[in-house]
Amino acid sequence: VVVRHELQEALNNDEFRLVYQPMTNAAGEMRSVEALLRWQHPQQGEVSPAEFIPIAEHTGQIISIGRWVFEQVCRDMGRLIQLGVQTVSVNLSPLQLSRNRFIEDLDTTLAKYQVQPEQITLEITENVLVNELTHAPELLQALHERGFTIALDDFGSGYSSLRYLHELPIDVVKIDRVFTQQIGLKNGKESIVRAIMAIAAELKLKVIAEGIETAEQLDFLQARHCDGYQGFYLGRPVPIQELIQYAPA
């Protein structure tokens, strides 16, 4: 198990890394990537964020870890642009949004690396409005007005999703991989994907399909004109120096 002091050691000893997963557009070009955190633990090897982020949220250390992630993305931005990337998605935990000075911290880091908010997509999940984060709508509105793109991650997997689309300044919905993975299955529930796309079209939201693992899934989604495509079939998350393999010619 991961404990608080190990997470502090990880920050102190520079044990975190970012990997980037390509997202392709309608033309099949990588113009966006999602930053995903990795922890290279000295004894346990690579520890998944699914394992340590809930703990970091519990201890509050997600604040420092989240700041490290955002700063590393800004540090990498110049190299990403050289690879043809126009926007980078960063995952946010609800707790980060509840912190005073969250926006000021982002501003300071953007200015330090001369990154524009338009180059960053902030991915939030439906649980931003849970846990009494009563200021989340106002804060997201302020981020949106600054020029950040706001994406609703794992769309459809939580509950009362439609309420969030209505109350939050959402630009993009990311179709959860559980729905993508229904495509092509016997008795697959592809209708959910179609329904999400209809809602997004009606509300003028962009759609990114996640978790694409097969050619059949990609064909189905391309025929329905998503704005972005992401998944192992298109590219795994890799360290920045390996991203060149996905760069448009």
Ligand code: G
């Ligand atoms: O990359 P992987 O599939 O192992 O990620 C597992 C989970 O961890 C996903 O839900 C992903 O959104 C989350 N995650 C990855 N990187 C970050 C990060 O930098 N911050 C936060 N809050 N969550 C992250």
Ligand code: G
């Ligand atoms: O919750 P979030 O969507 O941020 O999670 C992103 C995670 O999904 C990353 O950890 C990444 O490794 C994982 N992922 C990305 N593409 C695929 C895929 O095609 N299949 C599966 N099973 N996981 C994926």
Ligand code: MN
């Ligand atoms: Mn995500």
Ligand code: NA
């Ligand atoms: Na997701």
